[in-house]
Amino acid sequence: MAEKQIIIVKDRSPFFPGKPVTPEFFIGREEQVKLLERAIRQAKSGNPQYVFITGERGIGKSSLVSLAGQLAERVHGFITAQCQLGGVDSVGEACRRMYQAIVSQLPEKTLFDKVRGVFDKYVEKIDLFGIGVEFKKDAESRESLVENFLPLLFRVGQVIREAGKSGIFLAADDLNGIADDTQFAHFLKSMVDQIAVGPQRNFPWVFSLVGIPQRMDDLKAKQPSIDRIFQPIELNIMREKDAIAFFEQSFRSVEHTWDTEALELMAKLAGGHPVMWHEMGDAVFWEDQDGHIDIFDVSDRGLSVACENVGRKYLARPLYEELRSQVYQDILQHIGRLSYPIITRADVLKSLSPKQAKNFDNFIKKMRKIGVLKNVPGTKGEYEFVNFLYFFYITLRARAGKSEEIIQQLERGA
Numbered sequence: 001m002a003e004k005q006i007i008i009v010k011d012r013s014p015f016f017p018g019k020p021v022t023p024e025f026f027i028g029r030e031e032q033v034k035l036l037e038r039a040i041r042q043a044k045s046g047n048p049q050y051v052f053i054t055g056e057r058g059i060g061k062s063s064l065v066s067l068a069g070q071l072a073e074r075v076h077g078f079i080t081a082q083c084q085l086g087g088v089d090s091v092g093e094a095c096r097r098m099y100q101a102i103v104s105q106l107p108e109k110t111l112f113d114k115v116r117g118v119f120d121k122y123v124e125k126i127d128l129f130g131i132g133v134e135f136k137k138d139a140e141s142r143e144s145l146v147e148n149f150l151p152l153l154f155r156v157g158q159v160i161r162e163a164g165k166s167g168i169f170l171a172a173d174d175l176n177g178i179a180d181d182t183q184f185a186h187f188l189k190s191m192v193d194q195i196a197v198g199p200q201r202n203f204p205w206v207f208s209l210v211g212i213p214q215r216m217d218d219l220k221a222k223q224p225s226i227d228r229i230f231q232p233i234e235l236n237i238m239r240e241k242d243a244i245a246f247f248e249q250s251f252r253s254v255e256h257t258w259d260t261e262a263l264e265l266m267a268k269l270a271g272g273h274p275v276m277w278h279e280m281g282d283a284v285f286w287e288d289q290d291g292h293i294d295i296f297d298v299s300d301r302g303l304s305v306a307c308e309n310v311g312r313k314y315l316a317r318p319l320y321e322e323l324r325s326q327v328y329q330d331i332l333q334h335i336g337r338l339s340y341p342i343i344t345r346a347d348v349l350k351s352l353s354p355k356q357a358k359n360f361d362n363f364i365k366k367m368r369k370i371g372v373l374k375n376v377p378g379t380k381g382e383y384e385f386v387n388f389l390y391f392f393y394i395t396l397r398a399r400a401g402k403s404e405e406i407i408q409q410l411e412r413g414a
């Protein structure tokens with residue numbers, strides 16, 4: 001007799017691809033958290049700290065900085081603010097966003113009112129609930145924020161300390177075009193220097209920039225001292241055991257159970273990229289029907305849904321934009337049909353047409369540039385997929401619907 005399957009209704013996934021993770025689901029990164037906690041302690045005892053959190057897209061920078069912010073706030077009594085500098089094109093706008101974030105993100109109404117008072121002449125409006133502000137956008141106000149950046153900062157420092165807080169944790173996230181702006185680089189340098197030599201040299205704050213490594217290089221190119229001032233905190237891809245711990249914690253939070261082999265396969269497929277953990281986890285979570293995650297939930301359905309999502313969200317556009325020409329598309333098809341997660345240049349070349357072979361190295365270069373392939377460490381002419389979901393997407397695209405075959409190949413360690 002067939003076993004009766006219990007079907008459960010699900011209403012909330014513990015996975016949220018694309019959003020920074022909340023502290024309770026945060027996994028790993030012990031070393032970086034330690035460095036940030038040290039910075040917070042140092043700042044608290046009167047030694048201002050400047051850090052630059054850096055790593056590739058989707059590696060977990062915003063998640064780390066928000067965890068550090070929470071730590072500063074809950075454990076060390078700081079006030080914390082995280083602002084986005086994406087799309088900012090002037091120092092004035094950067095200052096506007098930083099101060100707006102400081103005021104808007106205060107946890108208590110009384111403190112909010114006091115700190116907002118510091119910025120009275122800059123505030124355009126207060127939101128309906130009286131807890132968010134919008135700063136004026138005109139050029140004059142922005143200029144004035146730049147000129148008065150330090151007096152305003154020190155005033156905020158005084159107000160929050162009178163209210164029993166011990167410091168400020170400010171993160172400027174998504175550093176983008178502005179990193180290439182000479183004025184911004186000089187603004188940072190002179191701000192740090194002025195604090196260091198002035199009467200507020202013990203100002204208790206941690207100021208963190210957050211951006212991909214290229215942004216750090218841009219800033220350094222404009223102002224070499226940036227390198228010396230900002231301590232880099234680098235994020236690299238995570239370990240498979242972190243992925244397993246993450247899946248366990250997430251499924252446990254919604255009272256699901258699992259077979260170890262299922263989570264191991266998920267970890268292997270998603271690799272060390274946390275953004276892929278969420279894609280994989282979310283797909284499997286919704287595909288599972290009975291609250292118990294087994295290998296079939298992963299290999300049967302979860303995998304193809306995850307591939308589909310990953311392909312659509314992260315790959316379709318770069319694959320099309322960077323590899324638009326027909327010859328690149330043909331090579332892509334060819335590689336997809338081979339179904340090997342490792343591409344050996346010499347082998348592939350043998351099976352390509354002369355025209356494809358001629359374009360092969362450029363093809364690899366582009367695939368590396370968009371973060372789909374990387375060199376196999378310690379080899380020459382061997383490339384692997386940055387994660388298996390990319391590999392699967394490309395393979396599935398080339399050979400629609402052959403997922404079982406590919407899984408078997410993967411299990412055989414192909």
Ligand SMILES: Nc1ncnc2c1ncn2[C@@H]1O[C@H](COP(=O)(O)OP(=O)(O)OP(=O)(O)O)[C@@H](O)[C@H]1O
Nearest residue numbers: 018019020021027057058059060061062063274275
């Ligand atoms: N330590 C972690 N534990 C669990 N999930 C994580 C962790 N770090 C990141 N994530 C997840 O990975 C994804 C990417 O994280 P995040 O947005 O923090 O990356 P990022 O480096 O800021 O990306 P971007 O460069 O696009 O701004 C999110 O879905 C997030 O929830």
Ligand SMILES: [Mg+2]
Nearest residue numbers: 061062063174
């Ligand atoms: Mg981010």
